[in-house]
Each structure stands twice: as structure tokens, then as C-alpha cells.
Amino acid sequence: MNDIGAWVWWLVGAAALGIPLVVTAMPEFGMLAAGAGAAAATAGLGGDVVVQVLVFVAVSVALIAVVRPIANRHRSTRPQLATGVDALKGKQAVVLERVDGSGSGRIKLAGEVWSARALDTDRAYEPGQEVDVVEIEGATAIVI
Template identity: 85%
Template sequence: MNDIDAWVWWLVGAAALGIPLVVTAMPEFGMLAVGAVAAAIGAGLGLGAVAQVLVFIVVSVALIAVVRPIAARHSAQRPQLATGVDALKGKQAVVLERVDGSGNGRIKLAGEIWSARSLDTDRAYEVGEEVDVVDIEGATAIVI
């Protein structure tokens, strides 16, 4: 055991921390692995055992303190590219059959025929009028 340099042990530790990173998808293990690689570099440069452990701790804690909040902020953001029915909200459509509050009307929205109803139950839209889609409830577009 004494024949193996300390930097090799740090690299083995980094690889060992990489396994749970892949298995559990917890990025903290990756940050600890980077700390172990930094300690391996310190060991390769001739730092003592205490200094190697301090390098590991400082780099690992710094990465967790800096990267983790950034990652959390990015994961909390909604995607900028709307897909599915979310992409249809705010689009304009053409009335094909009279649309009122009953939900029996039809519109042409994004090249497809949709059932539609008016957001304002007292308002009706006649054939040929352009309307704006404000929401989608099931297979019915809510328009104004």
C-alpha cells in the first residue's frame, strides 16, 4: 500500500465518487469528485496530507456553495419553448362556426379544427372573425 502515491488514492476516490453520481444523479457527488481530483493535483505537487484534505474540503464546499444554487435556479425556471397546448395560448384563430359561451362553436387554430367557446358568456363571434386563444380546456379553446 505504501508503494502507491497519494495522488493515485485521490483519483481512486474521485472515481469512487463518480459511481454514485451516475447511479443516483446527485450532482453533489460530482462536486466531491472534483474536490478529490484537486486534492490529487495537490498531492502530485507535493502537498502534505493535511493540505491535501484541506484542498479537497475547500474545493468541494466551494463548488457546492456556488454551483448548487445556480443549478437550483435553472431547474426552477420554466422552459422558454412552449410546446403542446401551451404553445397555442395567445395564438389567433378564425371562427368557422359561431362561437358563444356554450362551447358548440368551431375555430381553425394552427391548421386544425378546434371546438371553442367564448370566455365572456355574453359575447358571440361570427364566422370569419379572428379571435385570440386565451386558454385550452381539454379539447376546447377558450377565445376572446
């Protein structure tokens, strides 16, 4: 046991902290593992035990204090990429069958045929006209 350097024990500790990181997906364990890795590097460069522990604590606390709030901020923001029906809002479509306020018309939107109705019930759009999709209600596109 005395033949094994302190840096090896720090690496074993880093690996041991990596296991709960993978199992629980808690990034704090990864930050502690990085601190253990920094302590292993300190031990490998000849730092004594007190310096190794101070490096472990300093790196771990710094990572938790800096990286964790940034990660939480990114986790709470909505993705910029719209998908599904949200991606169709604002797109242009071509009228295939007369579209009015009754909802009996058809449009070609993103390569697919959709039922459509006009947002303004007094307005009608004739085949061939381009319209803008403002909302999707079920399987019906609301257009202007």
C-alpha cells in the same frame, strides 16, 4: 503499494465518489469527486498530505456552498417554454363556423380544428374572422 503515488489514490477516490453520483444522481458526490481531483493535482505537483487534504476540503466545500444553491434555484423555477394546451393560450385562430357563447362553433388553431366558444356570451364571431385564444377547457377553446 509504496510505488503508487498519492495522486493515484486521490483519483481512485474521485472515481469512487463518481459511482454514487451516477447511481443516486446526487450532485454533491460530483462536487466531492471534483475536490478529490483537485487534491490529486496538488499531489501530482508535489504538495504534502496536509496541503492535499486542505485542497480537497476547500474545493469540495466551495463547490457545495456555491454550486448547490444555484442548482436548487434552477430546479425550482418553471420552464419558460410552454407546452401542450398552455402553448395555445394567446395564439390567434381563424373562425371556421360561427362561434358564440353556446360552444357550437369551430376554429382552426395551430393547424387543427377545435370546438370553440366566445368568452363574452353576448358576442359572436363569423367565419373568416381572426380570434385570440384565452383559455382551453377540455377540447374547447375559449376565444375573444
